[in-house]
Amino acid sequence: xxxxxxxxxxxxxxxxxxxxxxxxxxxxxxxxxxxxxxxxxxxxxxxxxxxxxxxxxxxxxxxxxxxxxxxxxxxxxxxxxxxxxxxxxxxxxxxxxxxxxxxxxxxxxxxxxxxxxxxxxxxxxxxxxxxxxxxxxxxxxxxxxxxxxxxxxxxxxxxxxxxxxxxxxxxxxxxxxxxxxxxxxxxxxxxxxxxxxxxxxxxxxxxxxxxxxxxxxxxxxxxxxxxxxxxxxxxxxxxxxxxxxxxxxxxxxxxxxxxxxxxxxxxxxxxxxxxxxxxxxxxxxxxxxxxxxxxxxxxxxxxxxxxxxxxxxxxxxxxxxxxxxxxxxxxxxxxxxxxxxxxxxxxxxxxxxxxxxxxxxxxxxxxxxxxxxxxxxxxxxxxxxxxxxxxxxxxxxxxxxxxxxxxxxxxxxxxxxxxxxxxxxxxxxxxxxxxxxxxxxxxxx
Amino acid sequence: xxxxxxxxxxxxxxxxxxxxxxxxxxxxxxxxxxxxxxxxxxxxxxxxxxxxxxxxxxxxxxxxxxxxxxxxxxxxxxxxxxxxxxxxxxxxxxxxxxxxxxxxxxxxxxxxxxxxxxxxxxxxxxxxxxxxxxxxxxxxxxxxxxxxxxxxxxxxxxxxxxxxxxxxxxxxxxxxxxxxxxxxxxxxxxxxxxxxxxxxxxxxxxxxxxxxxxxxxxxxxxxxxxxxxxxxxxxxxxxxxxxxxxxxxxxxxxxxxxxxxxxxxxxxxxxxxxxxxxxxxxxxxxxxxxxxxxxxxxxxxxxxxxxxxxxxxxxxxxxxxxxxxxxxxxxxxxxxxxxxxxxxxxxxxxxxxxxxxxxxxxxxxxxxxxxxxxxxxxxxxxxxxxxxxxxxxxxxxxxxxxxxxxxxxxxxxxxxxxxxxxxxxxxxxxxxxxxxxxxxxxxxx
Numbered sequence: 001x002x003x004x005x006x007x008x009x010x011x012x013x014x015x016x017x018x019x020x021x022x023x024x025x026x027x028x029x030x031x032x033x034x035x036x037x038x039x040x041x042x043x044x045x046x047x048x049x050x051x052x053x054x055x056x057x058x059x060x061x062x063x064x065x066x067x068x069x070x071x072x073x074x075x076x077x078x079x080x081x082x083x084x085x086x087x088x089x090x091x092x093x094x095x096x097x098x099x100x101x102x103x104x105x106x107x108x109x110x111x112x113x114x115x116x117x118x119x120x121x122x123x124x125x126x127x128x129x130x131x132x133x134x135x136x137x138x139x140x141x142x143x144x145x146x147x148x149x150x151x152x153x154x155x156x157x158x159x160x161x162x163x164x165x166x167x168x169x170x171x172x173x174x175x176x177x178x179x180x181x182x183x184x185x186x187x188x189x190x191x192x193x194x195x196x197x198x199x200x201x202x203x204x205x206x207x208x209x210x211x212x213x214x215x216x217x218x219x220x221x222x223x224x225x226x227x228x229x230x231x232x233x234x235x236x237x238x239x240x241x242x243x244x245x246x247x248x249x250x251x252x253x254x255x256x257x258x259x260x261x262x263x264x265x266x267x268x269x270x271x272x273x274x275x276x277x278x279x280x281x282x283x284x285x286x287x288x289x290x291x292x293x294x295x296x297x298x299x300x301x302x303x304x305x306x307x308x309x310x311x312x313x314x315x316x317x318x319x320x321x322x323x324x325x326x327x328x329x330x331x332x333x334x335x336x337x338x339x340x341x342x343x344x345x346x347x348x349x350x351x352x353x354x355x356x357x358x359x360x361x362x363x364x365x366x367x368x369x370x371x372x373x374x375x376x377x378x379x380x381x382x383x384x385x386x387x388x389x390x391x392x393x394x395x396x397x398x399x400x401x402x403x404x405x406x407x408x409x410x411x412x413x414x415x416x417x418x419x420x421x422x423x424x425x426x427x428x429x430x431x432x433x434x435x436x437x438x439x440x441x442x443x444x445x
Numbered sequence: 446x447x448x449x450x451x452x453x454x455x456x457x458x459x460x461x462x463x464x465x466x467x468x469x470x471x472x473x474x475x476x477x478x479x480x481x482x483x484x485x486x487x488x489x490x491x492x493x494x495x496x497x498x499x500x501x502x503x504x505x506x507x508x509x510x511x512x513x514x515x516x517x518x519x520x521x522x523x524x525x526x527x528x529x530x531x532x533x534x535x536x537x538x539x540x541x542x543x544x545x546x547x548x549x550x551x552x553x554x555x556x557x558x559x560x561x562x563x564x565x566x567x568x569x570x571x572x573x574x575x576x577x578x579x580x581x582x583x584x585x586x587x588x589x590x591x592x593x594x595x596x597x598x599x600x601x602x603x604x605x606x607x608x609x610x611x612x613x614x615x616x617x618x619x620x621x622x623x624x625x626x627x628x629x630x631x632x633x634x635x636x637x638x639x640x641x642x643x644x645x646x647x648x649x650x651x652x653x654x655x656x657x658x659x660x661x662x663x664x665x666x667x668x669x670x671x672x673x674x675x676x677x678x679x680x681x682x683x684x685x686x687x688x689x690x691x692x693x694x695x696x697x698x699x700x701x702x703x704x705x706x707x708x709x710x711x712x713x714x715x716x717x718x719x720x721x722x723x724x725x726x727x728x729x730x731x732x733x734x735x736x737x738x739x740x741x742x743x744x745x746x747x748x749x750x751x752x753x754x755x756x757x758x759x760x761x762x763x764x765x766x767x768x769x770x771x772x773x774x775x776x777x778x779x780x781x782x783x784x785x786x787x788x789x790x791x792x793x794x795x796x797x798x799x800x801x802x803x804x805x806x807x808x809x810x811x812x813x814x815x816x817x818x819x820x821x822x823x824x825x826x827x828x829x830x831x832x833x834x835x836x837x838x839x840x841x842x843x844x845x846x847x848x849x850x851x852x853x854x855x856x857x858x859x860x861x862x863x864x865x866x867x868x869x870x871x872x873x874x875x876x877x878x879x880x881x882x883x884x885x886x887x888x889x890x
Contacts (some may be wrong), residue, residue, distance in 0.1 A: 016633045019653045044649055051652070142618055149615045152597040153657065169614070170594045173587055188461045206681070207496070208464045209598065209674045211656065227672035229654045235677055236651070239684035240766070247762030248693055248755050255767050255781065262788045266759050267795070273755055274796050277748035278803060285744040290801070295733040300627040302729060302868055303722035307755075310693050310718055314711050317692030321685070336700065343707045350712070351719050358723060367730070400509050423747060 012043075020273055030061065030361060037062060046073035048223060056085040064090075068097035075228070076105035077122040083110060091129070094121045108223065117201065118194035121215040124148045127155045129163045130185060134175045141172065151226055156185050162220040165189050165408035170314040191216050193307075194223060202234045203324065242324070245411040269416065276420040281425055287431035290439065294369065297434045300359065300381045301427070303306030307389040309349065312418045315396030320411050323404050337397045344393025348386035356382030361429040380437060384430035391429075392422045453482050459489075467496035482507060493519035496525075499528040510560070513542035521547065522567040522675070525554035552669065558854065561644060563639035565679060566660040566669030569593045572600045575609045575630060580619045586617065591856025595672055597656040601630050607665040610634050633698075636661050639668060647679045648769065664702040690856040691720075691762060714861065729868055732876035735884065741812065742879045745804065745826045746872070752796065753833035757863045760785045760841030765856050768849050773775040782842045793831035801827030825882060829875035836874075837867045 013021060023049055023408065037045055049055040049070065059067050059082060067344045069078040071094060071385045085092050095103055105123040112118030128137050138153070145151050151169055165187040175184055179403040192201050205213045205226065213231075215224040226234075240252045248269040254263055283400065285302075291298045322328070323334065360378035364371050397419050400410035458466055461759075470481065482490055484779065494500040494515065504512050504527060516524040516539060527649075528536050540548055550568040555562030571589045573582050574739055579591045582599070589597050596614055603609040610632040620629055639644050650658045650671065658676075660669040671679075689697045693714040698707055729746075736743045767773070767781065805823035809816050844863050845855035 017631070017635055017653060020633070051654070058889045129809075146614050149613070151615050151618065163842070168594070170590050170596050173596065174590045181847065186462070188465070190462055190464070202809060208462060209496070209677075227533055228656065228677065231672065232651055232654075232677050232680055234505075235681050238683065239681065239688065243684065243688050243691065243766070244762060246688065247758050249762060250761055250765065253763045255773075255777070259784060259787050259791065262784070263791055266756075266788065270752065270755060270792055270796055271799070274752060274799060275803075277751050278807070280749045280751075281744045281804075282807070283810075285741070287739040288744065291736055291743055293738040296730070297731065298736055298743050298746075299726045299730040301746065302750055302872070303719070303726050304756075305750070306722050306725075306864065306868070307715065307719060309751075311711075311714060313692050314694055314714075317689060317694060318698045319709075321688070321697065328700075332700070339704060339707070342704050343711065346704065346708055347712055347715055351715055354716070354719060357718075357725075359726075362723070362727070366727075385494075388753070405777075419751065423751070427747070439624060 018047045019051045022048045023288075025058075026052065027318040033058065033061060037066070042066065043073045044067040046070045050074055050078045051377055054085070060090075064093055065097055068094050071106070072099050072102040075122045075124050076102065076109055076224075078085045080106050080109035080119070084114075098187065112194065115197050115199070116162055116194065117196045117198055117215055117226065118193045118224070120198060120228070120230050121194075121226055122150070123224050125150050125153075125155055125212065125214075125225040127157060127222060130158055130181065132181055133175055133177075133178050134172070134181055137167075137172060139330045141169075149226065150212055151430065153225075155214055155222055155225070156177065157222065159290045163191065163214060163216050163222045164229055165210040166214065175244055183208070189214070192226065193218065198234055199238055199324075202238055206231060206235060210297050218314060235243045238324075243322065244409050245409075246313075246320075246415070248415055250412075272416050273419065279424075280420060280423045280427065284427055284431070287435065290431050290435045294438060296363065296377060297380070297431070297438070298368075303355070304381065304384050304426045304430050305423055308392040309419060311344055311347070311389045312392035312396040315344070315393045316400055316414055316418055319397045320414070323400060323410060328374070333401055336393060340397040341390055341394045344390045345386070347388030351389070352386035354382075354384035355385050376438060376442060377434075380430065380433050384426065384433055387429045391425045392418075395425070413416055455484055463492045464496045464862045467493045468499065471497065476504060478503065481610050482511070487511065487514040488518045491515045495519055495523045499530070501527045505531075505535075509538055510542055513539050516551070517544050517547040517762050520567045520569050521550035521554055521669075522565060524793075525551050525564070528555060529559075530835040541881065557639065560642050560644070562637045562641045562643055562660055562671065563641060563669070566639070566671055567595070567675070568669050569598060570595050570598075570657065570659075572602060572624065572667060575603055575626065577621075577626055578615070579624050579626055580622055582612070582617060582626055595657055595670065598670075600659055600667055600670070602667065607659050608636065608659060610665045622809055634659070638663065643679055644683055644769075647676065647683055651676060651680060666688055675738070683769075684793070687765065690854075691758075691765075691860070693860055695857075701786055717861050717862065721861055722868075725865060725868045725872065731875070732872070732880065735876050735880045739879065739883060741808065741814075741822060742825070742883070744878070746875065747754075747834055748800075749826065749829050749871045749875050750868055752830055753837040753867040754864060756792070756834045757837035757867045758840035760789070760838045761845055761859055761863055764842045764845045768845060768855060778846055782839060784840040784848075785838040789835045793834030796834070797827035797831035799827075800830050821883060821887060822879075825875065825878050829871065829878055832874045833867070833871040836870045839861075840866050840870070 025033065029034065040048070049058065052058065059070065062070065071082065079102065083094060091098060095107060097104065109119060109121065126141055126148055127142045130142065141151065141154060154163045154167040154169060154172060155166060165185040166189040167184050167186070171184040187203070190205060190208045190210065192205060194215050194217055212225040214222050215226060217223055222294070235374045244252045250265045250268055318340070319336065329334070356378050358382050360375040363369050363377055364374035396418055400414045403410040403413045470478065485493070494503065497503065504515065507515065516527065524693055528539060531539070540552060543551065554564060554566065571586055571593055573585045577585065586596065586599060589689060589855065599612040599614060599617060601609045601612060610630040611634040612629050612631070616629040635650060635653045635655065638661050639662055657670040657672045658672060659667050685697045691721065695710045695713055763785070764781065772842060773781070801823050804826050805820040808814050808822055809819035841863055845859045848855040848858045
């Protein structure tokens with residue numbers, strides 16, 4: 001280290017991709033980081049920060065005016081993300097120190113809610129008017145490209161400065177001088193509204209497979225764009241969120257979180273589930289008498305409940321993904337419920353028969369019960385298993401649809417309700433059947 | 446419909462984005478589709494097909510030579526995807542009819558396994574040599590852009606035709622004639638190997654936030670690129686797969702699947718779980734005597750098992766996401782296990798106390814048991830709940846780490862094993878404690 005001059009070092013480091021430099025940067029001590037800030041200067045530090053997950057903690061190491069310079073060089077959406085993490089007074093001070101243009105862009109992005117498309121857009125894009133010639137358009141592009149590096153789509157405004165369309169850069173590059181600009185403008189280009197919810201439009205814009213999508217106001221003014229990289233991030237985030245919710249977490253967790261933060265994300269679910277579980281327990285309590293006289297039946301309670309739970313989760317996961325991806329007609333929804341029940345029935349029949357045979361043999365041979373006795377009990381298990389699986393499939397499909405209908409996030413609300421309903425159904429079917437068949441009809445005790 | 450001439454119609458339709466045209470196309474009858482094929486011609490049909498999820502069924506509606514033409518116009522990776530869905534003899538016939546260049550590219554892509562990066566790449570990219578001037582490079586770009594529309598990154602080869610680096614198109618556009626091409630080439634550009642597994646490198650290349658990433662052979666020959674759109678797709682797929690696996694499905698399902706296909710994806714899990722569940726049942730059977738003399742304890746079995754399962758799933762989901770995202774040192778892994786157990790303990794203590802108080806009151810007041818009796822039982826429940834939660838957290842973290850270590854997909858293998866271990870732990874703790882404390886020590890019966 002001591003043997004390199006700073007210039008040598010800078011040159012060697014600059015050979016690497018910013019993402020790799022950022023990774024190295026995060027391994028440095030504070031003293032070394034301070035040396036880097038000085039060595040690289042605000043423009044390159046801004047580049048490096050845009051590849052770091054939580055750059056706000058590092059930005060705090062810089063004096064306010066330096067920090068403001070770094071923010072000015074960053075893409076407006078990245079800068080807004082960082083400012084969002086700061087306390088209000090620091091945020092205000094920093095925004096005050098920004099140059100006019102960056103300040104305006106960042107304030108606009110900060111004015112949107114976190115779940116609105118406006119909060120994800122960048123103001124880094126190329127825009128021209130629709131009355132230019134090909135040559136003029138090309139000149140504009142070269143001029144604007146110095147500041148804005150999202151050049152693969154050139155956006156076009158009409159004479160009233162409203163959004164008119166978009167040009168694929170490739171078409172502009174291969175166009176000949178005498179061609180008409182109008183001919184290469186795609187006027188039916190997809191767009192999103194600034195106040196649209198991210199999770200509601202991400203699946204739609206993903207399908208267009210474009211490098212960037214314009215963000216328009218209600219009045220069709222072009223105020224930003226969503227880039228493919230933003231889309232990757234948003235898809236990753238949405239899916240990560242769904243994943244976390246399926247696992248009963250209120251949000252995604254990462255390695256760095258403290259015990260208290262993790263507890264906060266997990267407890268809400270667990271408390272709700274505890275009380276719902278107590279409800280189920282009190283229903284099981286009703287069947288105490290069955291178990292008291294025929295203790296063998298209680299061995300298979302966990303089996304039936306677990307299986308009902310597993311089937312319900314399968315249907316839930318399928319339904320949530322379908323609801324997320326497409327808008328379903330009532331007929332399609334009905335079709336999905338019927339299909340899920342059919343799958344539940346077929347799987348249930350198969351597993352029910354397996355359970356009937358294997359559990360029957362187990363009770364007969366290993367617990368040395370009379371053969372009829374054994375197979376009547378295993379018949380109860382098999383039949384309950386099948387019934388529970390059909391009903392679980394139905395519940396696992398209907399409940400998320402219901403929450404989706406009343407605009408409550410089905411991924412969050414469905415889990416505990418489905419578990420509880422399925423547990424109840426399984427317990428009542430199983431013990432009810434055992435009580436009726438074994439004790440009352442067959443009078444086995 | 447009848448009132449429009451075909452030209453009118455074509456012009457009106459062409460105003461829309463290909464993705465919207467594709468959506469409309471899928472709603473047509475076969476006769477209407479056949480009319481579209483004729484009307485649009487192979488180049489535009491190729492465009493439309495690239496926005497359709499399963500275009501192979503539509504391609505079959507075309508005569509073989511027409512179909513080959515459409516494939517030639519498609520991006521090589523999209524064409525390869527379609528051919529992958531066809532039976533071997535049709536595939537062979539179609540590949541034989543392709544023009545030489547497309548045929549070569551598509552055969553190369555088809556030669557990779559589905560989970561290798563090579564199968565996801567496209568050969569649609571711009572490549573130049575590093576000895577050109579800025580002006581020559583620009584001319585090359587314009588020439589190649591007619592055929593290849595992924596132009597935002599220009600790839601550079603050295604004199605041996607090996608991968609040398611990449612140029613951001615923006616830098617090429619703003620460069621002045623007298624500048625040196627070398628100065629705008631980034632020689633430390635990230636890349637992937639053609640045989641790398643998609644799920645192993647997607648998280649890494651996502652972080653570089655580039656519009657495209659080159660795919661190199663072992664010998665550093667540039668054979669294709671992965672675009673941002675491919676990355677969105679791969680991220681979506683990977684996460685969708687994780688999601689499906691967490692829910693106990695072997696793969697993602699969509700609306701169109703038949704009952705038999707869905708059964709096939711769900712049954713493997715369920716059969717394994719059924720037999721593991723039978724194992725748990727036989728352990729529960731050991732405690733039959735406890736339940737026979739003290740039936741009230743069995744009411745809370747479902748509560749403890751469900752909670753242990755929920756906590757285990759939470760730990761599992763967190764661990765899997767962490768393992769997916771980063772390479773952990775042994776120290777970090779140990780840290781994660783300790784943290785998960787700490788979270789499990791804290792949550793368990795809290796919920797255990799809640800259970801102790803509420804269940805105690807329930808048994809005392811609603812089931813009219815003596816107060817000491819009631820709270821000794823609820824104490825058993827609370828203590829077992831806490832123990833089960835700590836152990837579940839540990840198991841939910843260790844099991845996926847173990848499978849990750851021995852290179853078995855933890856997302857698939859962990860679920861059933863964790864459920865079973867947790868059920869066993871919970872059952873043994875709870876009934877064991879009840880047996881020891883209530884029957885032997887306190888001799889409550």
